[in-house]
Amino acid sequence: xxxxxxxxxxxxxxxxxxxxxxxxxxxxxxxxxxxxxxxxxxxxxxxxxxxxxxxxxxxxxxxxxxxxxxxxxxxxxxxxxxxxxxxxxxxxxxxxxxxxxxxxxxxxxxxxxxxxxxxxxxxxxxxxxxxxxxxxxxxxxxxxxxxxxxxxxxxxxxxxxxxxxxxxxxxxxx
Amino acid sequence: xxxxxxxxxxxxxxxxxxxxxxxxxxxxxxxxxxxxxxxxxxxxxxxxxxxxxxxxxxxxxxxxxxxxxxxxxxxxxxxxxxxxxxxxxxxxxxxxxxxxxxxxxxxxxxxxxxxxxxxxxxxxxxxxxxxxxxxxxxxxxxxxxxxxxxxxxxxxxxxxxxxxxxxxxxxxxxxxxxxxxxxxxxxxxxxxxxxxxxxxxxxxxxxxxxxxxxxxxxxxxxxxxxxxxxxxxxxxxxxxxxxxxxxxxxxxxxxxxxxxxxxxxxxxxxxxxxxxxxxxxxxxxxxxxxxxxxxxxxxxxxxxxxxxxxxxxxxxxxxxxxxxxxxxxxxxxxxxxxxxxxxxxxxxxxxxxxxxxxxxxxxxxxxxxxxxxxxxxxxxxxxxxxxxxxxxxxxxxxxxxxxx
Numbered sequence: 001x002x003x004x005x006x007x008x009x010x011x012x013x014x015x016x017x018x019x020x021x022x023x024x025x026x027x028x029x030x031x032x033x034x035x036x037x038x039x040x041x042x043x044x045x046x047x048x049x050x051x052x053x054x055x056x057x058x059x060x061x062x063x064x065x066x067x068x069x070x071x072x073x074x075x076x077x078x079x080x081x082x083x084x085x086x087x088x089x090x091x092x093x094x095x096x097x098x099x100x101x102x103x104x105x106x107x108x109x110x111x112x113x114x115x116x117x118x119x120x121x122x123x124x125x126x127x128x129x130x131x132x133x134x135x136x137x138x139x140x141x142x143x144x145x146x147x148x149x150x151x152x153x154x155x156x157x158x159x160x161x162x163x164x165x166x167x168x169x170x171x172x173x174x
Numbered sequence: 175x176x177x178x179x180x181x182x183x184x185x186x187x188x189x190x191x192x193x194x195x196x197x198x199x200x201x202x203x204x205x206x207x208x209x210x211x212x213x214x215x216x217x218x219x220x221x222x223x224x225x226x227x228x229x230x231x232x233x234x235x236x237x238x239x240x241x242x243x244x245x246x247x248x249x250x251x252x253x254x255x256x257x258x259x260x261x262x263x264x265x266x267x268x269x270x271x272x273x274x275x276x277x278x279x280x281x282x283x284x285x286x287x288x289x290x291x292x293x294x295x296x297x298x299x300x301x302x303x304x305x306x307x308x309x310x311x312x313x314x315x316x317x318x319x320x321x322x323x324x325x326x327x328x329x330x331x332x333x334x335x336x337x338x339x340x341x342x343x344x345x346x347x348x349x350x351x352x353x354x355x356x357x358x359x360x361x362x363x364x365x366x367x368x369x370x371x372x373x374x375x376x377x378x379x380x381x382x383x384x385x386x387x388x389x390x391x392x393x394x395x396x397x398x399x400x401x402x403x404x405x406x407x408x409x410x411x412x413x414x415x416x417x418x419x420x421x422x423x424x425x426x427x428x429x430x431x432x433x434x435x436x437x438x439x440x441x442x443x444x445x446x447x448x449x450x451x452x453x454x455x456x457x458x459x460x461x462x463x464x465x466x467x468x469x470x471x472x473x474x475x476x477x478x479x480x481x482x483x484x485x486x487x488x489x490x491x492x493x494x495x496x497x498x499x500x501x502x503x504x505x506x507x508x509x510x511x512x513x514x515x516x517x518x519x520x521x522x523x524x525x526x527x528x529x530x531x532x533x534x535x536x537x538x539x540x541x542x543x544x545x546x547x548x549x550x551x552x553x554x555x556x557x558x559x560x561x562x563x564x565x566x567x568x569x570x571x572x573x574x575x576x577x578x
Contacts, residue, residue: 030350033364039354059465064356066465105489107335108328109467123332123471124485125546140341140489174343 044158049091057112059101062146062157066101066109068132076117076130084131086172087142089163092153099132099143145173202424206407208395209421215393216434217282223435224275224442225377231267232370239320241366243359246322247461266446269453272314274442276476279307287506288528290398290515295391297507302384304504309376314474316369322362323458324468330357330365332471336496340489356464398516470545478542479535483562485546486555495558502565509568512575520578523571527564534560 045062052058052071060067072080072088072095080088089096103110103121110119110128118135119128127136132143149161160168167173181187188194207215238258240249254261283303286292292300315333319326334351338344353360392403401419410418421427445453457468473481484496502509514521518528534557541554 033350033353035349035353035355036360039358039360043355061465064354064358064464106332108332108471109465111467122467122469122545125551137488138485138492174345 044156047155047157048153049094049096049155050153052094052096055114057114060157062100065146067146067157068097068099068101068112068143070097070112070130071095072097072130080131084133086167086170087132087145089145089148089150089155091150091155097130097132098145098148098155100146101143103139104134104141104144105139141174142172198424202428203422204407204411205423206403206410206420207393207423207427208399208401209419210395210397210399211393212396213434214281214285216431217278217285219431219435220278220438221275221282222381223439224271224278225381227267227442228271228275229374231264231271234261234264235268236370241320241363243322243362243462246320246362250321251459263446266450266453268317270442270445270450272317273453273474273476274445275310276314276474279310280476283307283503284532287531288518289394289396290510290517290521291394292507293510293513293515294400296387296394298387299384299391300507301504302380302387306377306380306384307503308500309373309380311477313369313373313377314476316365316373318474319357319362319365320369321458322462323455324460324462324466325455325458325471327357327462327464328467328471329473330361334361336493340493357462394515396517398514472543475539475543478540479538479561482538482542482554483558485542486551486558495562498562498565509565510572511569512572514575514578516578522575524575527568527571530560531564534564 043063045060045067047060047069052069054071055073055076056071058069060069077095087097089098101109103123103126105121105124105126108121108123110121110126112119117130121127121139124138125136126134126139128139128143129135132145134140134142145164145167146157147160148164149156149159150163178190181190185194235254238249238253238261240246250265254265286300286303315329319330330352334348334357337351338348349355351361352358353364392401395401399419403420406418406420410420410422415421455474460468472478480496480499483499484492486492487495510524512521512524518525537553537557538561541550541557544550546554
């Protein structure tokens with residue numbers, strides 16, 4: 001009886017030590033898999049917005065992801081609906097469709113058909129219009145908009161300016 | 175201390191220290207296998223041999239492979255394929271075996287379903303087998319990343335995105351798995367580690383469990399007959415080898431097993447030497463490019479059926495259907511409510527269920543390979559719904575089955 005309670009105590013003591021060790025190891029393992037500081041630090045890109053031709057899709061790169069920049073034509077600006085205006089990025093007097101060029105379904109890059117002014121994702125057949133809105137499922141939502149900050153005629157990707165914060169707050173982008 | 179005597183032979187020396195004779199009996203000469211079986215009972219041995227081929231070819235590939243985003247593609251496609259003497263052989267063996275192993279796994283699985291080998295004490299064999307299927311799938315996926323071609327990159331992108339779980343938006347989890355915003359160096363090195371160490375360790379452990387799960391219920395037979403292994407083995411050892419319903423694993427069953435393995439290996443090396451193209455996707459011979467998606471992304475053939483269950487639905491429903499397809503096979507021993515452990519051909523409605531499931535999965539596989547357009551989309555949707563309906567119907571179909 002005396003012995004067994006002593007063993008019981010030893011078992012509990014070991015359990016406590018092992019428990020601390022397990023929790024500590026799990027924290028270390030989780031942190032080891034986090035993106036490295038160098039990866040996070042390289043997360044900013046500056047774009048000069050004066051160089052883009054109208055109606056042509058240009059793909060830039062930010063955090064390894066493709067960024068779609070489409071300077072809207074006068075015809076596109078004229079026919080914008082309210083929801084499309086809300087996604088509009090205005091730098092100076094130019095209007096842009098700015099988006100992370102990955103399908104919101106599972107992340108393939110949709111291709112742009114300039115004649116039809118629409119995007120088609122080859123992976124699962126999702127479609128988007130020139131303003132970045134979904135026209136055919138499976139994608140669950142319009143293109144995501146990367147965090148941006150307007151500085152004169154330049155755009156800094158990775159930093160959240162007031163225009164971006166407003167879009168995020170109103171739920172236009174995630 | 176145990177008492178040791180001067181050894182009379184090498185065997186006696188080993189016997190005193192390792193009980194080799196006893197081990198040989200337990201593992202081979204007195205491990206009893208029913209006689210009433212056919213060539214489908216050799217699939218387990220074929221899988222073991224194929225796993226060995228993967229291990230050996232993998233060891234040789236590992237000596238030249240570079241897990242670095244700049245060098246990985248060239249270390250595989252230039253160094254191993256052109257510079258290293260017989261490097262192509264290891265790669266062809268590894269690629270062909272990775273594909274063929276799934277063909278055999280599916281045959282092994284559907285043999286088990288047909289003969290009811292997941293019932294009456296054999297549930298753990300089924301569960302450990304399904305866990306092996308899951309780890310083999312993870313092993314295949316992680317290995318597919320390593321050549322760092324276009325298909326590697328985009329399969330990595332799409333599959334890791336599944337972990338955001340659609341509408342739940344676990345984007346932080348996806349970035350944590352990748353160690354970056356997109357698949358990059360951290361991603362490649364950790365999947366390299368998973369492929370060559372952690373997952374093979376898990377597979378070896380599970381193979382041990384799978385074999386151990388066989389010991390007590392023993393191997394099933396062609397009629398699902400309940401054999402008294404104790405009595406039948408006594409009969410065999412007493413000399414009535416013809417009258418006994420069982421035979422020794424070694425070397426009686428083993429000789430039959432290896433006969434089938436031999437035929438399989440001829441077929442296997444025919445593929446390795448003359449027809450390996452199916453296992454090496456041409457799109458993956460372009461180096462990974464994060465700014466260009468290939469026109470058609472499709473997984474290897476063995477994942478097509480579950481991919482096609484994901485594809486026709488909107489993202490959240492698709493993910494639920496996909497999740498359903500991944501776990502539902504595991505629950506088979508409990509979804510089948512019938513006490514009959516006999517071949518499907520003698521089980522009434524279950525016979526139709528079995529063949530419908532098999533055909534449905536073949537249709538899903540075919541549709542998964544085709545672009546998601548027009549009539550293929552519709553057939554895919556019907557087959558995906560069919561898969562779900564079949565599994566939901568299973569308990570009701572088997573509940574009223576007559577006792578055979």
